[in-house]
Amino acid sequence: MTSSETIDLFSRYVIGNYRRFPVSLVRGEGSYVWDAEGNRYLDFFPGWGCNLLGHCPPRVVAAVREQVGRLIHVPNTWYMEPQGLLAKALVDRSGLDAQCFFCNSGAEANEAAIKLARLNGKPSGRYKIITMLNSFHGRTYGALTATAQPKYHKGVEPMLAGFDYAPFGDLDAAAKLVGPETSAILVEPIQGEGGINIPPAGYLQGLRELCDKHGLMLIFDEVQTGMGRTGTWFAFQDFGVKPDAITLAKALAGGVACGGLLAKCQFAEKLVPGTHAATFGGNPIACIAALATIETIEKEDLLHRAAKIADAFRARFESLRQRCPLIQHIRVKGTMVGIELSIDGTPIVDECLKRQLLINCTHGTVLRLLPALNLPDNDLHAGCDIIEAALLKQAQG
Ligand SMILES: Cc1ncc(COP(=O)(O)O)c(C=O)c1O
Numbered sequence: 001m002t003s004s005e006t007i008d009l010f011s012r013y014v015i016g017n018y019r020r021f022p023v024s025l026v027r028g029e030g031s032y033v034w035d036a037e038g039n040r041y042l043d044f045f046p047g048w049g050c051n052l053l054g055h056c057p058p059r060v061v062a063a064v065r066e067q068v069g070r071l072i073h074v075p076n077t078w079y080m081e082p083q084g085l086l087a088k089a090l091v092d093r094s095g096l097d098a099q100c101f102f103c104n105s106g107a108e109a110n111e112a113a114i115k116l117a118r119l120n121g122k123p124s125g126r127y128k129i130i131t132m133l134n135s136f137h138g139r140t141y142g143a144l145t146a147t148a149q150p151k152y153h154k155g156v157e158p159m160l161a162g163f164d165y166a167p168f169g170d171l172d173a174a175a176k177l178v179g180p181e182t183s184a185i186l187v188e189p190i191q192g193e194g195g196i197n198i199p200p201a202g203y204l205q206g207l208r209e210l211c212d213k214h215g216l217m218l219i220f221d222e223v224q225t226g227m228g229r230t231g232t233w234f235a236f237q238d239f240g241v242k243p244d245a246i247t248l249a250k251a252l253a254g255g256v257a258c259g260g261l262l263a264k265c266q267f268a269e270k271l272v273p274g275t276h277a278a279t280f281g282g283n284p285i286a287c288i289a290a291l292a293t294i295e296t297i298e299k300e301d302l303l304h305r306a307a308k309i310a311d312a313f314r315a316r317f318e319s320l321r322q323r324c325p326l327i328q329h330i331r332v333k334g335t336m337v338g339i340e341l342s343i344d345g346t347p348i349v350d351e352c353l354k355r356q357l358l359i360n361c362t363h364g365t366v367l368r369l370l371p372a373l374n375l376p377d378n379d380l381h382a383g384c385d386i387i388e389a390a391l392l393k394q395a396q397g
Helices: 003-013 058-068 081-094 106-124 141-146 171-177 203-214 235-239 284-299 302-323 346-354 377-395
Strands: 025-029 032-035 040-043 098-103 128-132 163-166 182-187 217-221 245-248 259-264 327-333 336-341 360-362 366-369
Touching: 040 377, 058 284, 081 098, 081 259, 081 284, 098 106, 106 141, 106 182, 106 217, 106 245, 106 259, 128 171, 163 171, 171 203, 182 203, 203 217, 203 235, 284 302, 302 327, 302 336, 302 377, 346 360, 346 377
Parallel strands: 128 163, 128 182, 182 217, 217 245
Antiparallel strands: 025 032, 032 040, 098 259, 245 259, 327 336, 336 366, 360 366
């Protein structure tokens, strides 16, 4: 089928709730994807942050192929070896005395965390959760209410009760919101959708102290930052702050749908039978894919690669900033890259697409790159050349 034939199908049969580029993608390998016409694109935003190992990572492909012929799905009324092994692998790498619950997406993982915070707070009448302005936690009602951005609430109100919002990075503002009904603080250690916002020094530690002082749960949404994206298994390890729970999805299973909540045992025990469930959660295919993802990251030493990629991007874009007045700020942590512009980033994304490079723009003005951890140096520089050319063309008007 050509791209335009597929687009025609969508126009008639698929609900139009996404803005899509007019290209039908049919194949991927590493940091490249191909469209139906055979054009090749370099992908600096593979799978919207899900394809941390690029497209079709060989170990994940092999593990899923093998598993799919053995057992596709059984319900959580049974024990499954891959789910148990994955829970152990995540807990071991977290360094926390914790247990896991599995689901299928980031929003679902945050729903589980919200429920856990309420179940934990219930005996003392606590149910409110503090989240941060410009956060993003997902599109289901709990996660969406936690997402402190009015544009996502518009038209679908009323939102869920029990959420208070503080500016990201402002410890005093968070402290002022704590009251007798507060049960938890939920925060992305680095805001992704909000523009790759790295917290000020001491902020996450300050939130930890606040939670300890008031007996609140500290929950980190690591849906975008987790699984090695920032150069450690979980971003909290780089900031030296231990949360009570983290939520995971996106890169967890190398591009296969999988979400998870990892919670310290003293909290995890509140999720007793009947309190929460996900029919597909922790299914053998997702779990085997996640195990293969972890194995790949370790065998290929990709946590260390994240820091090298970060240095290369930082050097490229800091140098460009001297020559391109459109660039306001560069924010880089591992393979999370934000280039804040003085203008809307959409024309830059479109120009990159014309030059066969896929990037993203978030929060209106921030070019966001979430490249694969195994992006080779020559591809990194080829993509940076394209972004540079697109930005300089725009700057010259
Ligand atoms: C930090 C964070 N949390 C949660 C979500 C929601 O994840 P999902 O789209 O898998 O529900 C996202 C998605 O972008 C995210 O970036």
